[in-house]
Amino acid sequence: MKDFPNLSTEEAVHYLKPTFSQTSDGYEAFIRTILGFYEAHGRRFDWRETSDPYRIMLSEVMLQQTQTIRVIPKYVLFLSLWPTFKDLSQAPLDQLLFHWKGLGYNRRALNLRKSAMESERWGWTLPKEQDELRSLPGVGKATAAAIGAFSYHERTIYLETNIRRVLLHCFYPDQEGVKDKELESLLAHLVQRVEDPKQWYYALMDFGVLLKGLIPNSNVRSAHYSKQAKFENSNRQIRGQLIHLLADTGAKEQDQVTSLLSRFEEERVMYCLVQLVKEGFVEETEGTYRIAKV
Structure with a gap:
């Protein structure tokens, strides 16, 4: 497992077995499991070493x-x-x-x-x-x-993709359409029981990364799940290429822009370019476009 090189497949599968009840004993057992995993296999990043x-x-x-x-x-x-x-x-x-x-x-x-x-x-x-x-x-x-x-080190309610995956897998294994409000309520109970919320949330996220590599995406059972639109040939791709074109190579006239991005329809390129101007990324002067200097 690339994210946890010291974790064997057998040990990883072991973490998949338990589900937990929303009781005092269930909360405590869950916390021990998550923190135990983090102590043994938690990832280390520079941003985790600072406040x-x-x-x-x-x-x-x-x-x-x-x-x-x-x-x-x-x-x-x-x-x-x-x-x-x-x-x-x-x-x-x-x-x-x-x-x-x-x-x-x-x-x-x-x-x-x-x-x-x-x-x-x-x-x-x-x-x-x-x-x-x-x-x-x-x-x-x-x-x-x-x-x-x-x-x-505030006891905030931090719900993100990996944490959502953990809660759905461990507490709602058979439920569909689980709302974030319910997961946030569960997190509120849990975070009050841990000594260090910073370590706790890092541990939850890492456990979520572990689950991502082992099981189908539990997040599809969230009431708020929506599949991300494809990037290829999307307006998001065009916008990104426009930004990089102007940032990497400097100001361009309209004809140069549409020529360099000729794989896309000219109308779509111009629509995205106008939107970037409106949003403050790009500025236009006499038909020449450049990254805004604000």
Whole structure:
């Protein structure tokens, strides 16, 4: 198992067997199983060794819908280029998008820089209050909860993909359409019983990674599950290629853009380009398009 090289197949299968009741004894047994697995096989990443809100937020934003193996070098690179919120707030957008290449979802990079700018009001850091964190661009319930738990050891309710998979597999093995509200209620019971919420959530996520490699996706039984649309030949692919074209090679006239992206219909390319202008990624002057200098 590539994510847990010291874990044998026999031992991995052992972790699949138990399901747990929503009782005091069931909660305690579940917690022992999860923390025991983490103590023996937990993964180690640089962002797990810090409580710095900037480093925590950077990793959380990068990890959204992106494989860990792709995040590791980008995380190191970003810290070398922009080691603090203040540094990132001053990053030129074209450089930021150029170095973001490979992580996907460029809107995350734009929101990350906007959040860095807004962090000035807290002295170039982040608060621990959930409502204030969620006021930041692109910071939803899960990201705010992660920052609270990993930076401030707050007993937040942190529900993300891998954690959802664990709860559905271990507590709802035969149920369909399980709502996040019910899972969040379960998490609230569990997090009150653990000593360190930061370690607890890392352990849950790693157990979810283990399950992902062993069983069919439990998340399909979530009431909120929706299959991700294909990337190939999607507008998301066109948007990404437009960003990288302008960030990598500089300003282009409209005809140059459509020619270089001729594998896509011209109408779709122009639609995506106009949307990028509206969203602040790109600016247009007399028919020439470039990454915005805001």
